[in-house]
Amino acid sequence: MEQDWIWGLVGGLLIGTGGATYLLVNGRIMGASGIIGGLVDGSGLSTKWERLSFLLGVMLLPVLLMPLYGSVDTHITDNWVVLAAAGLLVGIGTRLANGCTSGHGVCGMSRLSLRGFAATGLYIFAGGIGVVLFRHLLGVI
Amino acid sequence: MRNLFAFLAGGLFGAGLFVSGMTDTTKVQGWLDVFGDWDPTLAFVMGGALIPMAIAWQITRRHVTSVLGTAFPPTPSTEIDRKLITGSILFGIGWGLAGLCPGPSIAAISYGGPGLFVFLAAMIGGMLVAPALRSRMDRAVPAE
Numbered sequence: 001m002e003q004d005w006i007w008g009l010v011g012g013l014l015i016g017t018g019g020a021t022y023l024l025v026n027g028r029i030m031g032a033s034g035i036i037g038g039l040v041d042g043s044g045l046s047t048k049w050e051r052l053s054f055l056l057g058v059m060l061l062p063v064l065l066m067p068l069y070g071s072v073d074t075h076i077t078d079n080w081v082v083l084a085a086a087g088l089l090v091g092i093g094t095r096l097a098n099g100c101t102s103g104h105g106v107c108g109m110s111r112l113s114l115r116g117f118a119a120t121g122l123y124i125f126a127g128g129i130g131v132v133l134f135r136h137l138l139g140v141i
Numbered sequence: 142m143r144n145l146f147a148f149l150a151g152g153l154f155g156a157g158l159f160v161s162g163m164t165d166t167t168k169v170q171g172w173l174d175v176f177g178d179w180d181p182t183l184a185f186v187m188g189g190a191l192i193p194m195a196i197a198w199q200i201t202r203r204h205v206t207s208v209l210g211t212a213f214p215p216t217p218s219t220e221i222d223r224k225l226i227t228g229s230i231l232f233g234i235g236w237g238l239a240g241l242c243p244g245p246s247i248a249a250i251s252y253g254g255p256g257l258f259v260f261l262a263a264m265i266g267g268m269l270v271a272p273a274l275r276s277r278m279d280r281a282v283p284a285e
Contacts, residue, residue: 004162008182011161012189018153019190020197025146027211030154032244033268040268053144057151058247062159066252072159074249075167075240076256082238087260089235091267094243096275097228101242102154104229105187110194113217119229126233127173134238136176141238 019106026050031103032058033094041095082140093123143209155248161186164249166240173237224278 019030028050035051038044044051066072077083094100097119099108104123108116134141162168163186171180201213236242241249241260249257 004168004180004182005185008161008185009189011157011159011163012186012191013193014153014157014160015186016157016190016193018150018157020193021146021153022150023194023197023207023213024200025208026143026150027207027209027213028147029214030150032154032242032247036243036247036265037268037271040265041272043272050143050147053147054151054154055247057148057153058155058158058244059250061152061155062164062248063251065156065159069159072164072252074164074253074257076249076253076260077166077239078256080256080259083256083259084263086235086239086241087263087265088267089231089238090242090246090260091235091264091269092271092274093228093230093232093235093267095228095268095271096224096278097232098225100232100244101236102244106190106194108217109187110191111198111217114219115217115221115225118221119225122226122229123233123236124173126230127237128175128233130234130237131170131173132176135170135174141170 015102015106016110019102019110022054023107029103029107030054031099031107033090033100034098034103037091037095077141079140082134097123146209154244157186157190158245158248161189164245164253169240169242169245170237224275227278 022028022030035054039048039051099119104116104119109120158164162182168180168182171178172183206212239260243264246257246261246264
């Protein structure tokens, strides 16, 4: 547990290096919801191979790293109603706001973007309220 | 070449999410749970990610195009509109509810089990209906 923050920092540096590569080499902003969303709603089909290559990298690297870490648990809930509701909210919310943790949080805030700070503050606040409500008051998660 | 570097960038992103533990929903919910057993890991992840990105943005100031010739993204808008506010709040609630956001939900695809696919299917469904909601919200703003 005491080493978690070190791995968090190392992982964060890797995430930021990925974002820097995508920006400096490809000239694009690394936002997971934007990359996925553009494929889903068709708005990003002109860059579909670039998007698919990015997503393939995201999927493949954890598979390659897994043997080094042994078993990995995501602790995803078994409650499919909760998962479906959460997925729907994440899908709608990130596309309305035009960004998620990677786009607004990592790429936006590092650029001192006002929208990045506003979005990040709002979703952390809403997430905190959500956890208090659903975990401590309603007990569904 | 574009696809190769996109793959590399995605690989770094996926490796970072994996190594930092961000595909573990208890770490995300632990960060949001300020009244429970609070877990600060996410702040270190975000802090670590901001460093290379801030340097990268500085580099973009001295160049017109990226290495592969694409123009850099334009200066961001400063407008905090209703779509940004509503969307961020909805996203935050969903993020807290499942402990998953779009990046980690893709990174965990090989080991997340069936529940992850329920989340992903619903997320894709949400992304499909979002454009209609966006245009509704655009129309709802009175013309000046």
